[in-house]
Amino acid sequence: xxxxxxxxxxxxxxxxxxxxxxxxxxxxxxxxxxxxxxxxxxxxxxxxxxxxxxxxxxxxxxxxxxxxxxxxxxxxxxxxxxxxxxxxxxxxxxxxxxxxxxxxxxxxxxxxxxxxxxxxxxxxxxxxxxxxxxxxxxxxxxxxxxxxxxxxxxxxxxxxxxxxxxxxxxxxxxxxxxxxxxxxxxxxxxxxxxxxxxxxxxxxxxxxxxxxxxxxxxxxxxxxxxxxxxxxxxxxxxxxxxxxxxxxxxxxxxxxxxxxxxxxxxxxxxxxxxxxxxxxxxxxxxxxxxxxxxxxxxxxxxxxxxxxxxxxxxxxxxxxxxxxxxxxxxxxxxxxxxxxxxxxxxxxxxxxxxxxxxxxxxxxxxxxxxxxxxxxxxxxxxxxxxxxxxxxxxxxxxxx
Numbered sequence: 001x002x003x004x005x006x007x008x009x010x011x012x013x014x015x016x017x018x019x020x021x022x023x024x025x026x027x028x029x030x031x032x033x034x035x036x037x038x039x040x041x042x043x044x045x046x047x048x049x050x051x052x053x054x055x056x057x058x059x060x061x062x063x064x065x066x067x068x069x070x071x072x073x074x075x076x077x078x079x080x081x082x083x084x085x086x087x088x089x090x091x092x093x094x095x096x097x098x099x100x101x102x103x104x105x106x107x108x109x110x111x112x113x114x115x116x117x118x119x120x121x122x123x124x125x126x127x128x129x130x131x132x133x134x135x136x137x138x139x140x141x142x143x144x145x146x147x148x149x150x151x152x153x154x155x156x157x158x159x160x161x162x163x164x165x166x167x168x169x170x171x172x173x174x175x176x177x178x179x180x181x182x183x184x185x186x187x188x189x190x191x192x193x194x195x196x197x198x199x200x201x202x203x204x205x206x207x208x209x210x211x212x213x214x215x216x217x218x219x220x221x222x223x224x225x226x227x228x229x230x231x232x233x234x235x236x237x238x239x240x241x242x243x244x245x246x247x248x249x250x251x252x253x254x255x256x257x258x259x260x261x262x263x264x265x266x267x268x269x270x271x272x273x274x275x276x277x278x279x280x281x282x283x284x285x286x287x288x289x290x291x292x293x294x295x296x297x298x299x300x301x302x303x304x305x306x307x308x309x310x311x312x313x314x315x316x317x318x319x320x321x322x323x324x325x326x327x328x329x330x331x332x333x334x335x336x337x338x339x340x341x342x343x344x345x346x347x348x349x350x351x352x353x354x355x356x357x358x359x360x361x362x363x364x365x366x367x368x369x370x371x372x373x374x375x376x377x378x379x380x381x382x383x384x385x386x387x388x389x390x391x392x393x394x395x396x397x398x399x400x
Contacts, residue, residue, distance in 0.1 A: 006070065010056075011057065011071070011075065014056075020039075021087065037188050051091070054086070058083055061079065100145035101146045101245075108243075109241060117139075119231035122228070123242070124168035126170045134237075135242075136230065137161070139243055139244055142245065144161055144162070146159050155172075157223050158182065162187065164271060164278070170223035175210065183195050193205065206382050208220040208222055224367065224370065226370065228338035232335070275292065276291070284380070294374070295388075296370060298328065298341055298371075301325070306371075307341075313332045319331065328344060333355040340355065344364055
C-alpha cells in the first residue's frame with residue numbers, strides 16, 4: 001500500500017513540477033501558453049528547487065515501480081518520455097545550447113569576417129578608445145551574450161542580444177560594484193530575460209536591471225551601442241574586429257548548435273515578417289506605429305522618446321531636442337549608413353555633426369541608453385509613456 005501511494009504521489013509531483021518548469025522556460029512551449037511574468041520570475045529564481053522536487057518525484061515513482069512492482073508499466077513508460085520532455089529538453093536547450101560566451105568570444109579581422117558577413121548586413125558596434133567591435137545580428141542570435149576583455153583596451157564589456165526584440169545592448173557586467181554573471185533563461189513580453197547567477201535574480205535585457213532592483217532604477221551600466229551596415233563599419237573602422245560565432249568542435253554540441261540555429265533563424269524570420277508577435281505574451285498594444293517598425297529609442301531618467309530611421313533621414317539637418325533634461329542630437333550619416341544619438345550639453349543647437357560625434361559645438365559623446373533598431377511593439381511595452389520623433393529645437397542645458 002505504501003509503495004502504491006509512493007508511486008502515484010511521485011508521479012503526480014514529477015509531472016506537475018515538470019510541466020511548470022517546461023511551460024515557463026521552454027521556448028517552444030511559450031508559443032502555445034501565455035506566460036505570466038510573476039510565474040516566470042518565480043521559476044527562474046527557484047529553477048533548481050523545482051527540478052529537485054520534480055526529480056525526487058521521478059526517483060520515488062521509478063523505485064516503487066521497479067523494486068516493489070507498484071503502479072503499472074502502462075503509466076511508467078509513457079511517463080519516462082514525458083519526463084525527458086519536461087526536464088531534459090529545456091535544461092539542455094537553455095544551459096548547453098544557449099551557453100553564453102562572456103569570456104571566450106572570438107573576434108576576427110575584417111578580411112576573415114567577409115567570409116561570413118555580407119556588406120549590407122547590419123552590425124551592432126561598440127567602441128572603446130578608438131578600438132571598435134562589430135557584432136552581426138545572425139552571429140549573436142544563439143549565444144545571446146558575448147564578450148572578451150582581451151583587445152578591447154582592457155574593458156570587460158558584454159554584448160547582449162534579443163532576436164525577439166531585434167535589440168542589441170552592451171553593458172558593463174556589474175551592479176553597485178558587484179559582478180554580474182549572466183545566463184540566458186527565457187523571454188517575456190518579447191524581450192530577453194537573463195539570470196544573474198551570482199544572486200539568482202532575473203535580469204531584464206532592455207532595462208539592464210535585476211528584477212529586485214527594477215523599481216529602484218539600479219542596473220548594469222550601459223555602454224554606447226549603435227547600428228550600421230558592415231560596409232559602413234569597414235569604412236569607419238578599418239582596424240576593427242568582428243564577432244563570429246564559429247561552430248563547436250565537439251560533434252554533439254555541433255549538432256545541437258546547428259539545430260538551434262535553424263530553429264532560431266526560422267522563428268526570427270517570422271518575427272520580422274508577421275505583424276503580430278510570434279510569441280504573444282505582451283501586456284499592451286500601441287497602434288501609433290506598426291508593430292514591427294524599427295525604432296531608435298532613448299530613455300533618460302523617466303523620460304523616453306524614439307525615432308524612425310525614415311523620419312531622421314528626411315529631417316532637414318540634425319534633430320536638436322532634450323530627453324530627461326539632457327540635450328541630445330539625432331542624425332543619420334549616409335556615408336556610414338548609421339543613425340546616431342549624441343549628448344549636447346553645450347547650450348546651443350547643433351547644425352553639423354559627423355559620424356564620430358564631431359560637431360560645430362565640439363566633440364559630443366554618444367548616448368549610452370540608445371536602443372538601436374528594435375521593434376516598436378517591444379519598446380512601447382516597456383516605455384508606454386514614449387513619444388515618437390520628438391523635434392524640440394532647443395536642447396536642455398546642463399543642470400547647474
